[in-house]
Amino acid sequence: MSSCNNSIPPPLIFILAGIPGMESSYGWFSLPFFLIFVITVIGNVTILIIIQLEKSLHEPMFLLLAMLSVVDLCLVSVTVPRMLGIFWMNAKEISFDACLTQMFFIPSFYVMESGILLSMALDRFVAIWYPLRYTTILNNSMLVRMALAILARAVAVLTPAPILAKRLESFQTHIISYSYCAYMAVLMIACGDISGHIVYGLMVIVASVGFDLFFIILSYGFILQAVFHIPSWEARGKALSTCGSHLCVICLFYSPVVFSVLAQILGYQIAPHLQIIIDNLYFLVPPMVNPLIYGARTKQIREWVLRIFHCQKD
Template sequence: MSSCNSSIPQPEVFVLAGIPGLESYHGWFSLPFFLVFIIALIGNITIVFIIHAEKSLHEPMFLLLAMLSVVDLSLVSATVPRMLGIFWLNAKEISINGCLTQMFFIPSFYVMESGILLAMAFDRFVAICSPLRYTTILANNSLVKMGLAVIARTMVMLTPAPILARTLTSFRTNIIPYSYCAYMAMVQIACGDISNYILYGLMVIVTSIGIDLLFISLSYGMILRAVFQIPSWEARHKAMNTCGSHLCVIALFYSPVVFTFLTQTFGYQMPPHFQIIVDNLYFIVPPMINPLIYGARTKQIRKRILQVIHYPTK
């Protein structure tokens, strides 16, 4: 329940606070954010270009990686420019329609990325546990169905967010203490009974991120069981090495979510500015690190990149 002694009707313009309490440091924050943005753009465009141009990479694992890079490009493009506008130009005002648009697309790209990571875990599971059926199970039409399923799930889960937010009629303030329009941030500044709105937000997290992480864990549990049944240590090492890049990406992607969930579960209240910084990490760090991880750890991509920059390879 969120009651208000004095309230305002739903405003036509909201104010994004950026990182509350650290306004004087916005200029300093903009430097790493800008650097992350540039690295993410260059890295993911490079991955997509190489996979598109190199026909030998038109395999399920690499096509899923290309999907991941496209979603990463969309995610940083939807978040970082707006943050830089706040940090550099003090452009904090956003219309209600712009706010609702952000509220849909930013979490949509995040949920899509989680779905693609689940598909990549399934890819590794089939490759290691059922290698003879790999090309049959993961044919191109299967990848298309996976992609459509990820998009459909995202639409079903997140279309209600802006619709529900639009029904909020009164607010304590029009200041959203974030650098982007988040559904829960708008709900928390609303007046009246917001319990159903909060329930919806929790349901989205559990039925997307929670379920994806559960099935990814189950997939890798079965992968580990299959790997340890391989008698040859060399073959065992090779099998696990094919999963190394994906495991690094999974750890990077889900760590901030798990950290936030655990701190809230055990009643630890983080300073608001620290919580907002962690929330920003959800959206900007994985798109930067993912192409670096795959570029460094995947031999085929690393070799192609070195060829592009005319670096001699053996």
């Protein structure tokens, strides 16, 4: 229960506080956020162009990587410009409807990315367990169905968020202590009984990130079982190396979530401004680092990047 002595009706305009308590450092914060945005756009656009041009990359693993790059570009596009507007121009006002829209799209893209990482784990499972049937099982038709399933799940689990938020009848304040409209952040300033909303928020986490992480761990358990039955150490190393990039991306993507959940379970209190910074990094660091990881560990992509730089020097 959240009670208010002087409640206000749902405002037409919310104020995004950005990172409360760090206003004097906004100029410094804006630089890394801007660099993250630029690097993310350049990196993911480069990945998409290389995959399109290089015919040897027209296989399931890299088509899934292209899907990941598209989602990463969408994710930073709906978060970073708003943050930079706050840091550079003090543009803190956001309409109620725009807040609801942001509340849907930001977590939707995050859930889609989690679903794509699960699909990539399935791709590695099929490649190691059924190498001769790999392209038959993961054909273009199956990839389209997987993409539609990822999209449908994100829409299904996140559509209730703006609808439920719209039904909130009163608020303590119109100031959201965040740099974007997060569902839980809006609930924290709402009045009345929000227990049902909190249960819904937990269900979203379990039905998306929790579900995906469980099956990713399960799939890699089967992958390790298959790999350690290979008699040749060289063949084992080669099989595991094909999973290296994906494992790096998985650790980067899920580690902050696991850390945050464990901190709450253990009762560790994180300073509010630090929690907001960490939450921002949930959405910003993986899209920036993903193309760097795959670019460094994938021979064809690495060769294309080196070729581009060589042409520029000439």
